[in-house]
Amino acid sequence: MCWQRRFTLFTGAVFGLMACTLGLAAENAQIWEPVPELVAVSDAESPPSDAIILFGGTDLDAWHTAESEQAVAWEIEAGVATVRPGNGTIKTRQAFGDIQLHVEWRANAEIEGEGQSRGNSGIFLQSLYELQILDSWQNLTYVNGQAGAIYLQHPPLVNAARAPGEWQSYDIFFTAPRFATDGSVNTPAYITMLHNGVLVQNHAEIKGATYTPQPIYAVRCTPYAQTREQDCSGKMPISLQDHGQVVSYRNIWIREL
Secondary structure (H helix, E strand, O other): OOOHHHHHHHHHHHHHHHHHHHHHOOOOOOOHHHHHHOOOOOOOOOOOOEEEEEEEOOOOOOOOOOOOOOOOOEEEEEEEEEEEOOOOEEOOOEEEEEEEEEEEEEEEEOOOOHHHHHOOOOEHHHHEEEEEOOOOOOOOOOHHOOOEEEEEEEOOOOOOOOOOOOOOOEEEEEOEEEEEEEEEEEEEOEEEEEEEEEEEEEEOOOOOOOHHHHHHHHOEEEEEEOOOOEEOOEEEEEEEOOEEEEEEEEEEEEEEE
């Protein structure tokens, strides 16, 4: 045994003895409680047992129009919801904070136009921070506006797009911003995202709302659907955008974190 090894063993033993003598708590200790909840999982197409189903193929009752609380006008056929020009942006009835969100989407197979005019839609987390949906298969546009981008803020790390007409998936992990009592930002929002199973956003910091001239943060409250009182908990609805293009969605579920 070399002298370095003897020294390491000696100092480790001395430190352990000191910790026991002084009653110090070891950080690398076994933890038994609380026990993590058992979540049932089956296959890649099925949501976990603790997920909230936002669209399971039959109705869009979990959503209403962005401008009012009226029923959604999107088409539903064969388990697929499709937005066409003029159908309107929709918003979840429930508000959310930190989440895991799964969305499957498909640009129309018959694409006309180029750039931002091909399969354009978007997922707005808290109705403020857009994750771009676009046909980015052999389609040149500004990189912070292509599929997988946090719109106008962060381009995707890679282009993981499939051809138009093929189903694609987003798996999104969102940490909502935290505000102080005076409205200032304690911590910004962060997004990690997989596009078709490929990491395209890695704990990216959100600079603020993506649709405003400057990416600013502001405390916003959501009116409750029934009482019209204000929910200022920091939770906000999720929006799916009508951007004048034909885009389809299926299998949308969310887990509150």
